[in-house]
Amino acid sequence: MTPVEKTIGNVANFVDERLGAAGWVKKSLNKVFPDHWSFMLGEVCMYSFVILLLSGTFLTFWFDPSQRDVIYNGVYEPLKGLKMSAAYASTLDISFEVRGGLLMRQIHHWAANIFMAAIVAHLLRVFFTGAFRKPREFNWILGILLLTLGLVEGLFGYSLPDDLLSGTGLRITSAIIQALPIVGTYISFFLFGGAFPGTGFIPRIFTLHILIIPGIFLAVITIHVMLVWYQKHTQFPGVGRTEKNVVGHPILPVYMAKAGGFFFVVFGVIAFLSAVASINPIWLYGPYTPGQISAGSQPDWYMGWLDGLVRMSPPLETHAFGHTISWNILIPALIVPGIVFTGMALYPFIESWITGDKREHHLLDRPRNVPNRTALGVMSITFVMVALINGGNDILATNFHLSINQIMWFSRIGILVLPPIAFVITKRLCLSLQRADRDLLLHGSETGRLLRLPHGEFVEVHEPISAEKAFLLQSHEQPAALELSDVDSRGVRRPGGIKNKVQRRLSKAHAVSVPKVSEQELKEIEHH
């Protein structure tokens, strides 16, 4: 033993004798993580969150969260001598006078965009592979909570500089809050400290943005990651992988090296973007005044689909008992997102109700093997994409010489028609892929080599696929639809008839699949 090793050993022993940490550390370091690129999307979220915390802290050193009027006298000529809020002036100072300030601002904003994009990508991976199934439903709900928090945190973040664009966003936010029947006006007055714009919202949003929401974020992310740790990571099916084991690399050294290195990769990509591409150039927008607005005012992309929904909604209003109910805001900005987010959060329970499957699942589904779920996912993506496209309708109209009215009508019709079409197409595609898998198992893979038989017939030579691949193609389950009869064992009609019928119909639709190759069929092939 070298002296260094001896010293380390002594320190470790000192700690262990007092904390008894050796057992835990040993267990933890031997923790195994499965390897797949899509499992790293969650890491992208976590690392960009760390970058957000660090760059955000830097920005707070100079940002002045106040709506007090100041006369700008900084270095940016086109705004010199204008009256603006201290928040806007200090953001200009961060951009132009603080060393590295503009780069930090851009890192913070790009990291936010990447953070939200990574959350969505991570969510899609979890959804399409069925990783949300028992026992991970709770973690799925926490994920939805993080997504929602991210939306709000992002909105508050780009509202803080108090430039023309952020003020426009807040104006819409206050309008959406006011669209809540009866309580809306009160909530808006409470939030903004009076009529919009008031003087209170920048300091309030600042506290929410840098203290309260990040605090909740940290807590929820910790639970989210601890649950992954405790429940272990899911894995894709394959030879030697079962519901009872996890196949992958232990946390030390390979996984740790990869994950640690990946942090710097994420940081590198964000820093690269921030160095070469401008984001939220607030000095061009000018200070916020309620009387001003710019053409093409858009929120950041993750709010864009909500903006698109509001933009496409027809002008519906009702007046009753001295109250105006703005359905044109209420439906697209509150009711539809409410349904979308609640539906997403409850989906694990809905699916388990449909399939009647209450077992634990640690092996992931290949998306094609659960056509209904995959089709539902693509349908939801289509819905959001149509809304997102309409969110940028003015930008599309000017850049592609289209009519904004036509884009709006395309979206109004498309938002209802395209998602069901996407559902049907995806489901058929999944079934076709299942059929292709079946063919591959039964006939092997095509080699592209043609043989001419003595009697003139041409045949293509097929080669049998590898054992691993064959295992993958037939290892999945194909649960049958639920058998739910309308009458009980004594022939008496069961209560909840409609509920039963709905469950039976859904279960039947969910179980549609191309029968996978059975053992019997495989044996027959071997005899050939």
Added chain:
Amino acid sequence: MKRLSRYRRHKAAGPFILIFALLAIGTTFSVASATVKQAPTTFARSAAIDEGKQIFLKGCSSCHGLNAEGGSIAPSLIGVGAASVDFQVGTGRMPMADMSQQAMRKKPVYNAEQTAALAAYVASLAPGPAIPDDSVLNYERDGNTAQGGELFRNNCAMCHNFAGQGGALTQGKYAPTLMGVEPKYIYEALITGPQSMPVFSDKTITPAEKLSLIKWIKSAEAEPNLGGATMGRIGPVTEGLLAWILGIGLLIGIAVWLTTRAR
């Protein structure tokens, strides 16, 4: 002098001086007015009007009518003034290439001389806003960038976007980009209100403020790319696109590479 002063009490002295004074003033006036009026210019102008009329009859009258009275597809040009013609023809918007939504900026069909002739002809029909003189357009000296920016955000940004990049209007109409537009045309657009644009009269925005606006637009044009690539200066749409394509795209690519097993 003494000889002259001898006659100062003469009976004819008064009338003589009166006649002398009248003659002096008359001569001075006629000489002075002759230099201002410039008889040959009147001739040139009427020649320009004639030439303009010929161009108008060939190139414009099929839509705007033989006497510029307008028709079902084109407005009357009586009283639109020289500034309007200079803007529409000088920026290539007129004659129109396609009649769909609105006249778009393109390579001018007529040269400067022909445009001036057309403007003179239309201006001769009825009074209207004149082409601003170069001496009026000294925005570098008379404009104020910060004030121009404030005016721009108050009056222009809602259609032309915060950085003058243009924006969408209804039914395929649009507010064009203001980048690379000559100061003269910006000024003319303000006083004549082409296409969907309102007229900003000298009462709404004073000539001095118009110069500030032009100065701000020119400074926006020359604005350095302070934060890196601008991606069109059209707000968060292109930023989101880049975050997904370059940001997440690159990260997924690297994740795939990291999880590939070494062979």
